[in-house]
Amino acid sequence: MDNGLVFRRLMKMLVSVFFVAFVYLIVADRCAPFTTEGRVFGQVVQIAPEVTSRVTNVAVSNNQYVQKGEVLFELDKRKFLIAQEQAQLALLAAQEQERIMQSQRLMALASISSAQAANDNAKNEYKRVAELVKHNAVSLSVVDNALKQYQVAQSRLDMEQHNLETLEAQLGAPDKPITQVLQAKSRLEQAQLDLANAVIRSPSDGVVTNLRLEAGVMASANVPLMTFISDGSMWVGADFREKSVANVTDDYFALVTFDAYPGKVFEYSVESRDQGVATGHQNPNGTLTQIDVNNRWVRDAQRTRINLDSKDTLPNSIFIGSRATMVLYSGESWFWRQVAKTRIRLTSWFHFIY
Template sequence: MSDEQLAAEVAEKESVEKNNRVKKITNYLLAAIVILLLFSIVSDRIIPITDQGRVKAYVVPIKPQVSGQVIDIKVKPNQLVKEGEVLAVLNQSDYKIAVAQAEQNLEIAGQNVGAQTANIASAQARLTSALVERQNVQVQAARVLAMAEKGVVSKSDADKARASLATAKANVLNAEADLDKAKQQLGEDGEENSQIKAALLALEQAQINLERTEIKAPTQGGVTNFSLSEGFYASAGQPMMTFVSTDDIWIEAYFRENSLGNVQAGDPVEVALDFLPGKVIKGRVTSVDWGVDWGQNNQAGQLAQATTQQGWLRQTQMLPITVEFDRSEAKGLLRVGGQADVIVYTNDGFFFNAIGKLWIRLKALLSYAR
């Protein structure tokens, strides 16, 4: 065999071996892609994860119920306050005068019917305070009970709200009983006297208006978005500042529709907040929303709107779930509207859960860079 034939044969063998190596590498890559694709599909239903999470809370505009000049501002922007803490004080001069005048009118009305009215005024003041307290408790209880129905707060919180409301109602009944007793001391004529009734109503209104000059925090939370200064005239019903309640904070996370098949209320959750890089907080699913607005609410008298979406795969629909998490781990560091990565563990499988825990911690570390 000549040297040329031998060289040709060697070159042919090398070409075959090279082609075989390329085929092997290609097969390995295709196998890896198939395995990763299958893993992604399965894991998306067992440990669904999303980066479309937001910290949510009740945001309430603080509006005074009476008008007046601001004479004292008790808080600073973005300060945390406790429930019932005074935020600002309006000028009370006119309202104190109104109370004093109402008390004098009540005294005069009592003198007209020949009776003492000191006990009535005291009992009326107690009733006024009890009515204001009941009103505040009713608002807080209604909010807590509404969240309890959605599963955002625990049943024990709902029971506490009901108990507080029952106590407030009982205090009103006791105050009304004391007022009735004081009225009876006036005698039959005094109790039915229209002057006494009118004077009592005027006194009650004056006392309520005086109490309303102290603007208080409805719950524990923070105040923001205000630039008040002493001398500012606050008008009744006009917002003075924004209040963010920290009593009820949750995360609203949006997942792909086809990844929620196994998600149920009570499933454990881990959350990586962008505001807390490197830290993972535990929580649980409290509810999965029933639906979302998909922009097809056609009005009567108009033709239906046909979707223009085209392509082999339609656009993914995102559905929200509500997540309750351990706020004690992030106390004082939460920001409403903050972004979060959320992963849900739908079963107790060790393999997928271990991978999910590693992945969410990697996402938490990446928060340092994004």
């Protein structure tokens, strides 16, 4: 056979293979998108005390599994106990003050009754003297004296009524404690809350990890001291080129192989796709728009994150940050399902090497 003919046939085969592979990559990128940028994510809770004090006891060890409400560490309670006792004494003092004011109110009512009687008596005396002066039975000085006595009695009655109004304003509504008692109760509740917050407990079932806390450390309020991973909070996500997942919906499925489990393939369902990336976020800072300049002819494709259903169980050895490879396929296409299975299976075998 002519060598030239063989060469032409070989070139035709290579061109055909290249063309088929090129078409396959374009179509597969839309129908069965593939990525090696998968990772296990999780909700990491930073445990921080709500009060400031010195750590007296660390009740857990690194990577220990704990249940909800279990003690993680404790702070020095002495100053909180003192604050609670002071708040209790302040409440007792306020309640005593309330009882004193109630007694003063009863005394004010009695004083009003006495002043009212004296006022009525002075008023009647003035009327009698005024009637007698018409018949020249008494002098005008007697009338003036009776009038003054009546005016003094009236002023005393007004003063006693004013004192009662002042006490009632301080006492407030009859069926409610006075303001000082309410304030003392509020301070006591805050002191009791601070005392309870001196014991830091697990917010849920989970694992304490990266523990670097020791007794004697000075803990500040709202400053994280411990890392906690909630049980069942991990999920798998992967970054795809945006054009690859433009048509991905909730009826898509994912085949995943983890670096920690070479040769094994796990199937999950697609839960959601993120609606933004950090590079597109802008803060209202009062400046002009910053233009990103890219001099490359072919720029890097933008990637977006696909999240898998977090209700599906993950393998035991998987941790937050574990790497994974993922391929998506539509549940309606048998062909692309087989293509996805074949591709992810080959990738899982290669994980034995790298």
